Amino acid sequence: EDQVTQSPEALRLQEGESSSLNCSYTVSGLRGLFWYRQDPGKGPEFLFTLYSAGEEKEKERLKATLTKKESFLHITAPKPEDSATYLCAFTNSGYSTLTFGKGTMLLVSP
Amino acid sequence: NAGVTQTPKFQVLKTGQSMTLQCAQDMNHNSMYWYRQDPGMGLRLIYYSASEGTTDKGEVPNGYNVSRLNKREFSLRLESAAPSQTSVYFCASSLDRQQETQYFGPGTRLLVL
Numbered sequence: 001e002d003q004v005t006q007s008p009e010a011l012r013l014q015e016g017e018s019s020s021l022n023c024s025y026t027v028s029g030l031r032g033l034f035w036y037r038q039d040p041g042k043g044p045e046f047l048f049t050l051y052s053a054g055e056e057k058e059k060e061r062l063k064a065t066l067t068k069k070e071s072f073l074h075i076t077a078p079k080p081e082d083s084a085t086y087l088c089a090f091t092n093s094g095y096s097t098l099t100f101g102k103g104t105m106l107l108v109s110p
Numbered sequence: 111n112a113g114v115t116q117t118p119k120f121q122v123l124k125t126g127q128s129m130t131l132q133c134a135q136d137m138n139h140n141s142m143y144w145y146r147q148d149p150g151m152g153l154r155l156i157y158y159s160a161s162e163g164t165t166d167k168g169e170v171p172n173g174y175n176v177s178r179l180n181k182r183e184f185s186l187r188l189e190s191a192a193p194s195q196t197s198v199y200f201c202a203s204s205l206d207r208q209q210e211t212q213y214f215g216p217g218t219r220l221l222v223l
Contacts (some may be wrong), residue, residue, distance in 0.1 A: 031210070032210055034210075034211070036214075041217075042216055042217070043114075043200050043202075043214035043215050043216050043217050044153070044200070044214045045214070046211055046212070046213060049210075049211055087152075087153070089153075091210050097143065097155050097158055097168065098143075098153075098155070098210065098212060100152045100153040100154075101152060102150065102151070102152040103152065
């Protein structure tokens with residue numbers, strides 16, 4: 001069964017302390033790997049889509065990478081406004097709908 | 111552009127009552143989706159509409175019905191609400207099934223007593 005697991009469940013960082021969030025997947029024919037950000041009380045906000053191993057995408061302090069088994073969301077020198085839950089999701093080659101992981105809750109303290 | 115809008119923002123129901131959650135998008139997207147989000151469970155797909163005139167079940171369709179009213183609007187109906195349907199409901203849309211990036215609305219918080 002296709003599935004995705006995110007770790008850690010929660011992460012607390014000091015402002016400026018870089019780290020990475022992990023998304024491990026088991027998918028029979030990955031089509032796309034997606035990252036979303038969700039603030040409390042709001043809907044998920046699209047960040048990145050990755051399609052093939054070795055692909056990288058960046059946006060401000062965030063960089064997403066993809067291997068054949070995992071995706072990482074690297075956060076460089078985070079700020080308190082980066083605090084949110086980060087969700088990973090995938091689609092498979094059968095044009096399935098998005099399947100989401102349970103998310104990593106990130107808290108960045110000043 | 112407002113993107114994806116949902117009404118109401120918050121609703122309290124008694125067990126057995128019915129209600130319809132409304133969703134509209136102004137991005138000229140073909141595909142629309144309904145999810146529920148529960149603590150510890152992540153986002154789970156209830157129903158989706160790949161294009162106007164079609165609807166399909168997702169992972170957790172029991173107790174729900176949907177209507178794709180037109181290209182812009184996709185509603186979710188609870189015919190007889192149960193406490194297990196207490197959740198946050200999100201609507202999303204994408205250009206089509208092949209262009210899979212989905213854009214989400216702000217959510218409807220539903221409490222069933």
